[in-house]
Amino acid sequence: MKLLGIMAATRELRWPIGSPFYLRLRIADADGVLQPLDDREFALTIYRSVVLLSVPGTAASDDRGSYCEFHLDGSANAALADGPAPSWEIAELFSDGKTPLLTGSVYIAPAAPPIGTGGLLAGAYDELTWSPARATMVVTETGARGAPGRDAPSGDRSSSAVHPGFYPNAAHPVARTHDAQIGHNDLYVVPVGRKAVYFETWITNPTAVTVGWYPEVKTSDGYVRLGPVAAESSGGIGHMYGSGGTRTMPIVLNAGETLSINSDTAHATFWAHLIEFDAASPLARADIGIAGDLSWVVGDNILPVPVAEGMTVGFGVPGFGASNNPPLAVTGLGIVNGSTATVIYTGPFVVPAGGAPSAIPGSNNQFAGANTLSGCGGTFCKYFPGGMAPGDSLVINSNSSAPGQVAWTNYWLL
Structure with missing residues (x-):
C-alpha cells in the first residue's frame, strides 16, 4: 500500500x-x-x-x-x-x-x-x-x-500474487464513465512505454430500462468485442462483468490501445479494473483477430506466441496451479465469436516443435475439446498452466473463416 x-x-x-x-x-x-x-x-x-x-x-x-x-x-x-x-x-x-x-x-x-x-x-x-x-x-x-x-519497490505496487517484477512501476489507472452514451465509450488509453491488464468492469444502472453492454478493445484496425452481452436490470448497483456466467478472460493491452464499453442505453456508470505497468514487463499478449492479422481460416489457426532460443513461455500465475488458481487468472486463453455465424472451436493444442498442428479430438497435445459458440459474442475461456519451448506452437481449430472471431492468450516470456 x-x-x-x-x-x-x-x-x-x-x-x-x-x-x-x-x-x-x-x-x-x-x-x-x-x-x-x-x-x-x-x-x-x-x-x-x-x-x-x-x-x-x-x-x-x-x-x-x-x-x-x-x-x-x-x-x-x-x-x-x-x-x-x-x-x-x-x-x-x-x-x-x-x-x-x-x-x-x-x-x-x-x-x-x-x-x-x-x-x-x-x-x-x-x-x-x-x-x-x-x-x-x-x-x-x-x-x-x-x-x-x-x-x-517502495510500496505503490499491486497486491497481486505475481511477483512485482512482472508489473514494473505498477499503477491502477482511473478508467470510468458516469454517463455512458449509446455505442462506444472509450474509458482508457494505454500510454506510450506502458502496458496494462484489463480484468473486469463494474456497472451501476440508474436508468428505467435494462442496459445491454460488453467490453471492447480499440486498435488501429477498429473496435473488437471481448465478450458476450451482459444485461443489467434497471436499478442494478455495483455488479461485475468478469466472473460467473458473463465473463471474459483478462487481456494485456499494448501502448496506444483503448479499453472501451459498448452500451445499448445511455446514462449508465461503468468503471474498469486495470493494472498499468512498464512495457518492458515479460507479460505479453498473442492474438488472432485483434491487431495485425485479423483473418481466420477453416482448420488450424496458430496463435503467434514468439518463443525465442534460450527463452521459454509460461502460462498461469507463478505459484498457482489449476487447483488453486485465481478465478480471473492473468494468463490463459480467451475465444470470442464476434461473427454472426455459429462456430465450433476445438483446442487449444500445445504442439511440440516438429509436431503436426492437427486438431484431432483426443490427440495427445489437446487441452480443450470442441466448443460451439453462438455468433455475436459467444465466449470460451480456458485456464491452463505450463510452458512452451522454442519451436512449439499454440493452435486453435475453427470450422469457419467468418470475420469477427477473436482469440488471445497472455503469457510470460521468461
Whole structure:
C-alpha cells in the first residue's frame, strides 16, 4: 500500500518531516501520448492563504519522453505541521488565466516509516502523469531517483500474487464513465512505454430500462468485442462483468490501445479494473483477430506466441496451479465469436516443435475439446498452466473463416 507521496485518489501529498520529496510531472493528451515540456515552465507551490514554499520545475527527458522534475527539501517542512493543513498546486508559468494545472492537500507526516513498509526509499520519487483532456491522473512511486523500476519497490505496487517484477512501476489507472452514451465509450488509453491488464468492469444502472453492454478493445484496425452481452436490470448497483456466467478472460493491452464499453442505453456508470505497468514487463499478449492479422481460416489457426532460443513461455500465475488458481487468472486463453455465424472451436493444442498442428479430438497435445459458440459474442475461456519451448506452437481449430472471431492468450516470456 502506498503510504507517502501523492495519493492519486485523494490528491493528498503525504510528506514526512525531514525527508526530501521528488516529483516528476508528465502531461499526456487524450490519446495517452506524452507531450513535450522542454519549452514550458512549471512551479510547485505549498500555501495556506499565502505562499509558504514554491519551487520551479526542471525540464528533462528519458526513454519515455519529457518531464518536469520538482524537488522539495525536507529540512524546513516541520514548520508546516503547525496550524491548518496547507495545500499544494502545480501551475504553468506565463500562461493565460490563473487556474493551476493540479491541486491537492498536504499532510506533514511525523516521520518516514522504515524502508520496506511502504515508505520512501533513499532518493525515491513520484511519477505523475496528468491528462487534462481526460481529467485523469496516474501516480506511481519508484525506487531510487533516476532509475525507475530498477530498485526495490517502495510500496505503490499491486497486491497481486505475481511477483512485482512482472508489473514494473505498477499503477491502477482511473478508467470510468458516469454517463455512458449509446455505442462506444472509450474509458482508457494505454500510454506510450506502458502496458496494462484489463480484468473486469463494474456497472451501476440508474436508468428505467435494462442496459445491454460488453467490453471492447480499440486498435488501429477498429473496435473488437471481448465478450458476450451482459444485461443489467434497471436499478442494478455495483455488479461485475468478469466472473460467473458473463465473463471474459483478462487481456494485456499494448501502448496506444483503448479499453472501451459498448452500451445499448445511455446514462449508465461503468468503471474498469486495470493494472498499468512498464512495457518492458515479460507479460505479453498473442492474438488472432485483434491487431495485425485479423483473418481466420477453416482448420488450424496458430496463435503467434514468439518463443525465442534460450527463452521459454509460461502460462498461469507463478505459484498457482489449476487447483488453486485465481478465478480471473492473468494468463490463459480467451475465444470470442464476434461473427454472426455459429462456430465450433476445438483446442487449444500445445504442439511440440516438429509436431503436426492437427486438431484431432483426443490427440495427445489437446487441452480443450470442441466448443460451439453462438455468433455475436459467444465466449470460451480456458485456464491452463505450463510452458512452451522454442519451436512449439499454440493452435486453435475453427470450422469457419467468418470475420469477427477473436482469440488471445497472455503469457510470460521468461
